[in-house]
Amino acid sequence: MINNRGGVGKSDLTLRLGAALAKRGRKVGLIDFDPQGNLSRRAGWIYNEAEPQITVSEAVQADRVGTMRQVWTPVQWKAEYAQRMVLAPAWLELENRYAEAGLPGSHLRLARALQGADEDLDDVLIDCPPSLFHLTQMAMSAADGVLIVTRAEIDSILGAKRVRTFIGEKAHALHADDLRIDGVVVNDYEQGKPRQRQQLASVRRLFGDLVWEPVIARREVIANAANDFVPLEDAKGSQLTQAVASFELLADTYEKRNTA
Numbered sequence: 001m002i003n004n005r006g007g008v009g010k011s012d013l014t015l016r017l018g019a020a021l022a023k024r025g026r027k028v029g030l031i032d033f034d035p036q037g038n039l040s041r042r043a044g045w046i047y048n049e050a051e052p053q054i055t056v057s058e059a060v061q062a063d064r065v066g067t068m069r070q071v072w073t074p075v076q077w078k079a080e081y082a083q084r085m086v087l088a089p090a091w092l093e094l095e096n097r098y099a100e101a102g103l104p105g106s107h108l109r110l111a112r113a114l115q116g117a118d119e120d121l122d123d124v125l126i127d128c129p130p131s132l133f134h135l136t137q138m139a140m141s142a143a144d145g146v147l148i149v150t151r152a153e154i155d156s157i158l159g160a161k162r163v164r165t166f167i168g169e170k171a172h173a174l175h176a177d178d179l180r181i182d183g184v185v186v187n188d189y190e191q192g193k194p195r196q197r198q199q200l201a202s203v204r205r206l207f208g209d210l211v212w213e214p215v216i217a218r219r220e221v222i223a224n225a226a227n228d229f230v231p232l233e234d235a236k237g238s239q240l241t242q243a244v245a246s247f248e249l250l251a252d253t254y255e256k257r258n259t260a
C-alpha cells in the first residue's frame with residue numbers, strides 16, 4: 001500500500017482488506033513497514049520494552065534469508081482473526097533502517113527476509129510509510145504489486161501520480177522490473193460533496209481501469225475501529241453494515257484481480 005502523501009488510509013486499508021480476506025478463510029500476513037507503527041497498534045500489538053520482541057526492523061537489519069519467520073505473530077484480536085492473520089510488527093526502531101539506505105543492496109533486504117518465510121500465507125500486505133524513500137523502496141523490491149491508496153483530494157492524487165512515475169523510472173534500479181501497479185483505491189470519500197465528485201472523476205481519468213471498486217466512503221465507524229484497536233465489526237458507530245460491506249466488496253475485487 002503506497003502513497004507518499006500521508007493520512008490517506010494506507011494502514012486502515014491494509015488492516016481491513018487483510019481482515020476481509022481472513023474472514024473468507026485466507027491466511028494473511030500483514031507487514032507494518034512504517035516506524036509510526038499504526039498498523040501494529042490497530043491490530044492490538046504493543047511494544048513491551050521489558051520483554052523486547054523481534055520486529056520487522058531486526059529481520060531486515062539481519063540481511064539474511066528467511067528472518068521474517070521469527071517475526072510473525074498472531075494479530076491480538078479474537079480467535080477467528082488470530083488464527084488466520086499474522087503481523088510483522090514495527091515501532092519507532094524501524095527508523096534506524098533509513099541510516100543504512102546507502103549500503104550496497106540494502107533495498108533487497110525485505111525481499112531476502114521474506115524468502116521462504118511466507119510460504120504458509122495466501123496473501124502478504126505491506127503497509128508503507130508516507131514516503132518514497134528507503135523503506136518503501138525495500139517494499140517495492142519485495143512485492144509483486146502495488147496498490148496505490150488515495151483520497152479524492154488534490155495532494156493525494158498528485159501523490160498517486162508520483163508513485164506511478166517513480167515506479168516507471170526506478171523499478172529497474174530496485175530490481176523490481178516485474179512490479180505491477182495492481183490498482184488505485186479511493187478512500188475516505190465524502191459523499192454528496194461536488195468537489196469530491198470532481199476529484200473522483202479526475203482519479204478515474206488519470207488511472208482508468210486501475211481504479212478499484214468500491215470507493216470507500218468516509219465513515220466514523222472506520223476511524224473508531226482504528227482508535228479502539230478492534231476489528232471493524234466490533235467498532236462503535238453508525239453505518240457499520242455499510243462499512244463492513246465495502247471492505248467485503250474490496251476483497252472481492254482483490255481476489256478477482258489476483259486470480260485473473
Ligand SMILES: Nc1ncnc2c1ncn2[C@@H]1O[C@H](COP(=O)(O)OP(=O)(O)OP(=O)(O)O)[C@@H](O)[C@H]1O
Binds near residue numbers: 006013034187222
Ligand atoms: N474511510 C475512512 N473513514 C473514516 N476515517 C478513516 C477512513 N480511512 C482512514 N480513516 C482515518 O484517517 C486517519 C488516517 O488513516 P491511516 O492512518 O490509515 O492513513 P495512512 O495513509 O496510513 O497514514 P500515514 O501516511 O500517516 O501512514 C486514521 O485516523 C484513520 O482511522
Ligand SMILES: [Mg+2]
Binds near residue numbers: 039
Ligand atoms: Mg499509515
